[in-house]
Amino acid sequence: MTQVGEGHETAADADGPVMTFGAPTVGEILAERYQLEEHVNDDSAGRQVWRGIDVILRRPVAVVLRYPGGDSAAEMLQAAVDASRVIHPNLVGVYDAIDEGTRAYVVREWVDGESLREMVAAEGPLDPARATAIAHSIADALAAVHATGMVHGNVHPGTTLIADDGRVVLADARADSADNIENDMRAVGGILYFALTGHWPHAEVGPSGLPDANRDGTGNPAAPRQIRAGVPAYLDDLTMDLLDRRVAAPEADSLTAELARLDAASEEEYEEVGPLRFTQSATSEPVRSAPKIIIGVAALVVIAVIGLVFGIRAITSSNDNDQPAKTTQAGAGTQADKPADTQTPAPEPKKIPLTADMVRIVDPPNGDRDDTGEAKYTVDGDDDTAWKTQRFKQANFGNNKPGMGVLIDLGKARKLSDVQVVMSQPGVTMGIRTGNEDPGDSSSGDGKIMSTYKRLGDGDTVTDGTREIFSVFNPDQSYRYVLVFLSKLPPADDGDGGFRVEVQEIEVFGY
Template identity: 75%
Template sequence: MTQVGEGHETAADGAGPVMTFGAPAVGEILAERYQLEQHVNNDSAGRQVWRGIDVILRRAVAVVLRHPGGDSATEMLQAAVAASRVIHPNLVGVYDAIDEQQRAYVVREWVDGESLRDLIGAEGPLDPARAIAIAHSVADALTAVHATGMVHGNVHPGSTLIADDGRVVLADARADAADSAEADVRAVGGILYFALTGHWPHAEVGQSGLPDANRDSSGNPAAPRQIRAGVPAYLDDLTMDLLDRRVAAPASDALTAELGRLDAASEDDEFEDVGPLRFVQGGSSGSSEPVRSAPKILLGVGALVVIAIIGLIFGINAINDTSSNADSGQSTTADGGTGQTDTPDVTQTQAPVPKPIKLTADMVRIVDPPPGDRDDTAEAKLTVDGDQETAWKLAWYSQPKFGNNKKGMGLLIDLGEARSLSEVQVFTSMPGVVMDLRVGTSDPGDSSTGDKKVLEQFTSLSDAEGGPTKSTGTKHVLSVADSTQKYQYVMVFLSELPRNEDTPGYQVNVNEIELYGY
């Protein structure tokens, strides 16, 4: 049975009381039309959700009641009235909104089925094709809402309903002044993430009934491919781009088009070969050239725009200076100046943007200082092959800090030349790994003696920030505070392992390491 009315807690409704005074009863008829048949649940704002019958049209309806009515119910009623103006197969139809002062209620379409939250709770994460189909339906519904100039404001696994006939519908709009079309679109990323992983990546007001995403030390959710196998890379990219506020969110119609393309590909068994993501805004361009929604592309376009603006300013100034000199008879110096010292300098220096540093197998090696047996050396290349499914698999230990006077193990990276660094991202199979970033001036050699010297000679960049840190998710970011310094030899050093519940002991896999610099 559907949980109509479920959704995120909002700042306005989160503390709403559960209706007691004026509570309805089975068989009661509201507004001389809507007969209450069964109390279904109380939603996240404390409102009662009932299954009822429209005695005039003889159809099932959902009735959401709130106590009290009046001014405190204005937002709920206004949202219902706004939603009633949009008719779409992926939106729950809103039939009526009534304020009796003592209580207020909204009458809506009844959907036989269950919410996405309950579906995932019962069956676990969905396969990629089904996750795409659900997200496509939600995005299509948002496109219809946004076309009217309104926003939904409550895209959530509890308000995404899966009907018994397979139809996906979005319910319970709660838009207020703080909501936006962009927030709706990014919430579709949350729907994809939840469908693929069973975890919710967005923060909520109040206590959420959804499992929180695994997060790194900066609070960023782990990518779906880090949590489960079988998620296509392009779907992983799309999901994380929608969640990443550094990446411009597409309009809802562009997102619908992209998800529709992926949805069609999955039906034609071409799911793995759909190619790069491409967002085309609202059909405004006739070009079919793919456009990748990624930070480096957006930043590159932004840089070109800035360069064009600066060039235009210089051109205008040059024209004005030439005209001014001609009118006043002022001479121009050999270097193009006018001899005046108060001319403003329009040149602006942009902060450099960190870029990924390509790493290859010959640039990395494993450091296993004595009494280590150096059996893992062949697995270093698996940490830079771009595949999250392959990994450097550390051996099992009986204690988290390795034991036998072994200080830990590391991955040494030779960049080939001194480079300025921004951060190092380490992807592991489990959270709870204690690690830090260390640097040196040379590699003493790929041997047991060389590994011992590395441990003695390399210094930690984390000492100034409180020493090594423990990862809180499967992605751990090691930041480099001073980007003016340059390093050729960098080592990610693991000094404490997490407990692995699969087999008694302490162990972790290092799936991938990524460096970013200038």
């Protein structure tokens, strides 16, 4: 099977970058204990996945290697250490995490079987009962992870492994500062959606090399029942609710309980098990739908009350025929005049058109400003053009340079949903900053930006693909100036050494 080291990736990274200097070889023994047997695959973050043998315990292991080690591997190693503390039948066991400086590696349980990604690719979309069983196992694993205060951060068809004995396990936690419990739970909706349709909803769950969801003219994903027959309505609703950020995400244990009931139904009962819809209350307890008979009784009571009210009004009206008619002032209608309470759906974010005169390069401090003018390529809608950073000797730019970025002036303050950035390769450390003014396209102006602009979110992100989505904006605030800032660069992919990247497109979405 493909023991995938990472879930989220892009199509261009399917083969992944291959390590050369210091690359491991078959038969090599790491840490005097783990012998490499077979190179299985590479992932989009530049890591290699090997099948190996623990020569002391004589058991098969999966070894995920990353080059280089050191600070750049800290998040991978920390996530592995955190994951090793959670023991659960639906989580892959983590045995070791080692940093050698030039390379780092995680040693974990080897699972004989296949990933959900491979299963769907080979067999096509799964039947609803099988999809439910897999999602139930993943939700149960997340409940154990979240109970410790941690998040997984890498729930994906590539990290969802189905063993030959039928066990479903979640592998390769990769949580960083941008991950949270809600994203984990949305990803369970993504697992259901992928299992039922063979598509992965990029905008709702995260970018991937898997095919995106089919979408309507407004960009909303088509529901599983619109794509294939035989998906029960309540499973369809649950899947779409998990993907809809306007609907509160359930806690992992609540979702586990819901999926467990569906999973426990026999094949004959599955179509008749009935809806188990719920919403989140203030105490995060699931509120389940009332049985149909209760709803019917309630409806009859409402009808009776309405009939009684109109009957009383008719009697009163007949007794007051000689009285002058009363005028109801606007805004002071009776209860019967008021429309039923309805929840206004949240507006859908739309792409904000950007032009060349709305963007510029920020190059602090005392930069040579050779990149001035290339910002226009990031908003021209053409992936073949790009802002190509200069080649630097160090990933962090060096010479006390904090980084470089693209400043966007939206022309007026607007409420924003997210910013999406397309790059030539993964491994870029970047984030979003915002301020109240553009002090000028000059070295002094760029210096003022660095001293006054505030970073949004929990910190910069190390991108694991070529498209990164930043949903870091406060829905109650408006923004005019947005800075997409790069603080570390990946190794240049042209073989000439140094560090550089191409920023191909920047898109801003708002209301």
